[in-house]
Amino acid sequence: MSKLIFVNLPVTDLTRAIAFYEAVGARLNPQFTDETAACMVFSETIHAMLLTHDKYRMFTAKPIADAHAASGVLICLSAGSRAEVDDTVGRAAAAGGRADPGQTQDYGFMYGRSFEDPDGHHWEVMWMDMEAARKAMEKA
The missing domain is CATH 3.10.180.10 (2,3-Dihydroxybiphenyl 1,2-Dioxygenase, domain 1)
Structure with a gap:
């Protein structure tokens, strides 16, 4: 089986983020999407998980970086x-x-x-x- 990559990104507006990633060519996978997260598929092996800040905080105790101000x-x-x-x-x-x-x-x-x-x-x-x-x- 091929390895998959899931890039998890905190987003401030999930609806806006979904529309943005659809515009650049990713497709929404509704199987892994709800009101707190969306799975955007770039290819069979590359996915971006868009997570609301509340959802993202469930996976880390660290503060969420402001990607406008710092690069991570x-x-x-x-x-x-x-x-x-x-x-x-x-x-x-x-x-x-x-x-x-x-x-x-x-x-x-x-x-x-x-x-x-x-x-x-x-x-x-x-x-x-x-x-x-x-x-x-x-x-x-």
Whole structure:
């Protein structure tokens, strides 16, 4: 069985967060969704669990960080093309996120941009031409 990853994110407005993540391409899994949490599926192996602050506090005694003020994690998703990177960041901005909180990375064989969701969680979207990357590494 493949391992799954569940990224748990505290959100201040669950309805807004669901709409945002649907806009950037995730789909809602109603089986693991209620009024305190929502499971957003990016792929067969990658899921984001959006948790209200009360729900999130059930899993940790630590204070919930304000992701607008401090960085605790950078989450990166792969994309199939440069255009998909741009499209995803554009959809994030249109849905109420912040486009490009980090610098655009363009190395020819690798291209990446980023966005923040409405709660300040930082996501990167990267495309890489694996064959060109392999050749670049051989030269180095």
